[in-house]
Amino acid sequence: MFPLPDGETVVRVRRRLVLDPYSNEQTLGDWSDPDRLTVEGVAIAASSTVEAVNDSRSQVITQMSIYCGPDEDIRAHDRIEARSGLWEVQGDILTSPNPFTGWSPGSEFAIRKVDG
Structure with a gap:
């Protein structure tokens, strides 16, 4: 089913893991050098x-849904470059596999952008 032949291309943007000098644990770094993944046909x-x-203050908050393949590497707290803007992934990525066959038509997740 995915990628969709007339779907859009988006870019998943994710902060890289860095070593915390105080705890010696892996933690999310800043957004200065993110990992980028192109996702086609959404x-x-x-x-x-x-x-x-x-x-x-005056704000405009816009939310959209993205539908993609069930195995795309997208998580909560990622960002998405789509339609000439940078959006934040809101919540978890949802899939709905068939309970009889295990086949999944795809995944859905919400993105949000705040201006102002």
């Missing part, structure tokens, strides 16, 4: 947009 669907305005 479907992107509009979900919602909200404008929040108060006396000191």
Whole structure:
């Protein structure tokens, strides 16, 4: 089913693991040199947009859903470059495998962008 023949190409952006000098444990680094993975043939669907305005700030929060293959390496806390913007992955990546065959049509996850 995936990649979709008329789907879009997005880039998954992930912070690399670095060694914490204080605990000697692997921890997520900063965004200065992220790991990038191109994902082709995904479907992107509009979900919602909200404008929040108060006396000191005006924000537009936009959310969309992405549908991709079930084995794509995308996780919560990644970022996605799509449609000329940088989006944050919101929550877990959801798959719905068939309980009788184990076949999965794909995965879905939400992305969000805040402007303002």
